[in-house]
Each structure stands twice: as structure tokens, then as C-alpha cells.
Amino acid sequence: MDNNTNNENKPVQHNKRRTYILIVVAVVLILLLVPTIIVACNYYNNHKDDKANSSSSMLSSEISDDISAVTSTDMQPAELSSDPLAAVEGSSQDGALSEVQSSQKTSSQQNSGYEITAEITANVTNPIGEYVSAEESQQLQLVNLFNVLPADFDPEITTLNGGKEFASIAADALDEMIDACNAECGDGKLWAQSTYRSYTKQVKLYNDEVNKWKNKGMSDSEAKAKAATVVAVPGTSEHNTGLACDFNTITESFADTKMYDWLIEHCAEYGFIERFPRDKQDITGITWEPWHYRYVGVEVAQTIMQNGWCLEEYHYYNNL
Secondary structure, eight states: HHHHHHHHHHHHHHHHHHHHHHHHHHHHHHHHHHHHHHHHHHHHHHHHHHHHHHHHHHHHHHHHTEEEEEEEOOOOOOOSSSSSSHTTOOOOTTTTTSSSOOOOEEEEETTTTTEEEEEEOOOOOGGGGGGOOOOOOOGOOOOOOOBBTTOOOOOEEOOOOOOOOOTTTTHHHHHHHHHHHHHHHHTTTEEEEEOOOOOOHHHHHHHHHHHHHHHOOHHHHHHHHHHTTTTTOOOOOOGGGGEEEETTTTGGGGGGGGHHHHHHGGGGGGTTTEOOOOTOHHHHHHEEEEEEEEOOHHHHHHHHHHHOHHHHHHHHHOOO
16 A cells, blocks of 8 residues: 555656756746846847947038038228128128138037037137137127028017118117217218118028129039138127127228227227227238127227227226
């Protein structure tokens, strides 16, 4: 009887032993497979990121070629254009760029959902001209090839007595200055030729100029470089701030008028400065523009005019 019982228990014990072995084998396999799966997942994710980074780098490279080399803007025009808006930024005088050493900076701007990276050749030979200001208050905002306005810059604008648009914080001051000048200059008359221009308008002017030169047979990069000698690259024009005003003829002959003499003596009383003085081209990168005035507020304007500074120097010496 006992022998029979032992014989019956043997298959049961054998089955239990086999079950235990299978469980152990399964656990070992799981322990071996889990690290393998983790490594495979990490490899896949890393490979996916590498592909994404590669695609991003290719896209960035394509975008950075959008504008190749752009010459300095807001330069004095050799002759007045038939389109005041296109001419107001000016074109470089013959030989102006060859007379000074050039430095290059990269200007990034947002436009229509994509980034334009422009390598700009700046007509600046003084390190103050390359100063990047942290000051972002509206009336003191420095705008040049090294301090570029964002595409969404949108100042509050109002209409002047003459119908032009100007920044609301300075419109009354400009109207008062024009009226005072005209009251004292007798037969002379001061009037606003070009004032506020939106970023969108600047983009259109620039792109229209690029297309004009491309239609004449220039390559894309050549057309963009040529266009920038006539129209400022978007974001680099003071007119986008609504605080800049070009008066009358937009030529150096304006300096021979009674109105110019009056402005040099009195503009600071109204918060304005001559933005691009005759002897500051090595800092501003811009040839003398006796017609171009910028609102900065009375106190700052008086400091700048009394010291014979340009706006770049005011920012630099005050560590703004």
C-alpha cells in the first residue's frame, strides 16, 4: 500500500519540479530581455533625435542663406528717389563704403512665421557703434544694424497736424517744434516729409526693391545686397519706431536753410536730436543726414546736443 502511494506521488512531484524549472527559466529570460528592450528603446529615441536635429540643421542652413550679405542702410542718397518712402532710408554715396573698414554682424528677425538671418556689412569703424543696448523704453530705444527691432514691434501711433503719423508720446512735441520753427523762419517752411513706417511696410518696401533688381537679372543674394543700399532691412530703420522724422527735401541742401539752423539751436528744447551728425559716421555707420531728427525726450536731447554726442554714445556712456 505504501509503495503504491509513493509511486502515485512521484508524477506529482515531477510535475511540480518541472513547473519550478519553467518559472525560473521564465524569470531569467525576463531579466535578460528587459535590459535589451531598454537599450533598444534608448537607441531608437536617440536616433530619432539625431534625425530631428539633422533636419533642423538643414532647415536652419537653408534659412541662413536667405539673405547673404547686406550693405549698410539709412545712408544718404546720391539723388532723390521718385518714391519718398523708398528714398528716405537713402543709398550709400559713391566710395563711402570703400573709405572705411567694414565689420560684419548677424541680425536675426522674425517675419511671416520664419526667421531671416542676415549677414550685414556695417559701415562702422568705432566700437561704440557696435554697442548692443539693453534699454528698451520706447523713447530711448536704440535702432541700428546691431540693435534690431522685432517684427511684432507695434508702437502707439497718432496723426500729426499735417496728416502724417507719429508715435503718440512725441506727436505733440513734433507739431509744436514745426510750428515754432515756421513762426521764426519767415519765408522758410519746415514740414514732415517722412515719419512713421510700420514693420510690415518696411518688409514690403524691401521685398519690392529686391524683386526690382532680380527682374533686372541679378541673383537673389545680389538683389538683396543692392536693395539694402536703398531701403533699410526690416527692423533696422528708426522710422519703424514712429519717433523719427525726415524734413523737407531729404538732401544735404537742407543744411543751407534757415530751418536747419533753427533746428540745431532749438530741437533739444522739444526733445529732438539730429540723429546722424556730420562727424559721427564712424559710430553710426550713416553718412550725415541733416534732415533726420529723432525724439528722445527733452532731458536726454539736451544732454546729447550739449555734449555733441550721437544716440549710440549716449547709450554707451550711460551703460544703457
